[in-house]
Amino acid sequence: MAKSKLDEYRFKVITDPVHGDIGLSQLEVDLIDTQSFQRLRRLKQLGLATLVYPSASHSRFSHSLGVFHIMSRAIDLMVRRGKFTEGERRLLRIAALLHDIGHYPYSHLVETLDRDPYRKALLGSKRRGKPARAYPDHEKLSAIIVVKRKDISHILNDAGIDPADIASIIRGQHSQPRYNQLIHSTLDLDRMDYLVRDAMATGVPFGRIDLHYLLSNLDLDDDDNLVLHAKAETAVEHFIVARYFMSKAVYLHKTVFAFETLMRQTLFMLRENGKLWKSGTDIEKLVKHRTAFLGFHDGKIDSIVEEQAEAQPGPSALGRLCRALRDRKPPKLVGEVSSLTQKDGSRSEELTRFVTRRRDQLKAAAKECNIPIQCWLWEDPKDVAFEKFGPLMSMSEAASVSPQASAELVHLVDKKGKKAPLMEKPSSIVHHLSRLKLQMARLYVVEEDKGKIAKAERAVKAWLKP
């Protein structure tokens, strides 16, 4: 008997704790079995959160398979509706599978190393001349891997698929906008996987959304945007609110964030000292290298940190930072202001004071407390919003912001096919919460002397006075 199309996508079945069975074609299994894809097993999905939640050591490999599974369900829907052909299904499943293959060790901590203007200004830089090329984003690395790394590109070419075709979908650069729209999806399919997976791994209950109900209520509007049936309203409200709680409990947890900001400062200094890839050009070369790339994972960073923890002289700031990471000595929080702010209201005065004075007076405080400036960590967590554009504009503005940006809001479709953003529905809690965002500013020190810590706390407290 001839095999059906569904059999083709169940050549192998992987059991996943979040989704159950994940079916794969032979081609997809071949891609997963490459060295380039297997590298994802050596990247922790939650990075340094494992220092606070000991079981949170799950990998990007399992998350990638999870997102692939969710996307494949959305693609199935498109094919059933006649929006995509069988050939397109094959192409898009592969793009979904490979779209995160370019993640950095410790992911965003390394990828966004160049994005803090104050770090360079406060710590100074030994670099002279034309600025080095910033590290490329991970989607660009994914595209390079797909096109240039032979283990992947040969498999694709042999299957009659142009690697550049897949790479362009991953980067959102395909001349067919609907491919880009699906992979860079309107409904955050990536989040649907990570909330549940991270909740399971950390033991924190807030991310346990009703994933299966959400997935079985996925639909498409006339412009091929993913939407949800109105009957899933409660499930989608929970999905939106879950991210807020997971952010507070895990992603922006005081100590998780402390280690993340410590790692970023350490990486910055390691790079200044020539111990880390100098520029985006170095990274791109490495990604194309047959064997060196296989070592581009969390363990590489860990080993550099461990080596420098010993190699740097005792009192050096870099040595202190490396040892704090290696020995799990959390930086001490000496100041924090957080505020859940109304979109229409101004930012809390206390938060503004804290941020401004921290920027203007940090150097003086470091001197006064006799703690090297390199041992102060001042990075702020990203604002947490309930909807991507909610806190920034009125409801009617949000709906008309632009087809692309508006599509990033969660839309519900009723039985008559009428579509509307959830945040425009006054009876939904998202309508009210989308006006809010959580803003935080923090300051940590890497210091063990209790007297110096107390002095730092007093200095920072004084900044908060009007």
Next chain:
Amino acid sequence: MNASQIVLKLVLDAIAQDLMLDTFEQRLMIQKKVYLTQLTGLDLAYRFGWYLHGPYSTELTRDAFRLKEEMDLGERDYEKEKLGPFAYKRVQQASKIWANKPDGIDEDDWLELLASLHYLKHIAYMGKDASREFDDVWKALIDSKPRFTGRRSDAQTAWQQLDKVGLLKSKVLPAA
């Protein structure tokens, strides 16, 4: 304000573009002008995907709204900063890309045509054997943007403008 928002504000000032976000056309103009400004060789780290209205960057939308919000709250971090000499020199070249707008074409359409034709010529995947000459690019353009269907001559004018400044032969502006 973070680094990218500060740089965005300095660049918008340098190309004389107000940070107006009230209408779709205003937001589109910012998207396309920033896209075209990056073609001077000044990499602002905005990555543009291909969508129904041409090159579009989610990060740019986010930064523009955040920047506007911060400015409305009275933040003026950018006043202490200025573009470095390299960036300043490059950004001065930007306006020549969208110069020579013919009468009868709205500015937002002109910018969309220039940015979209450039994107299809140099960046978008159009098939392994696509020639990326005008006819190919034009076909891909009206495939995704049917509203331009009757405006082939406008597209040809924009194509000629890209040619004039060197953006057909090269993906970014040749160094001055």
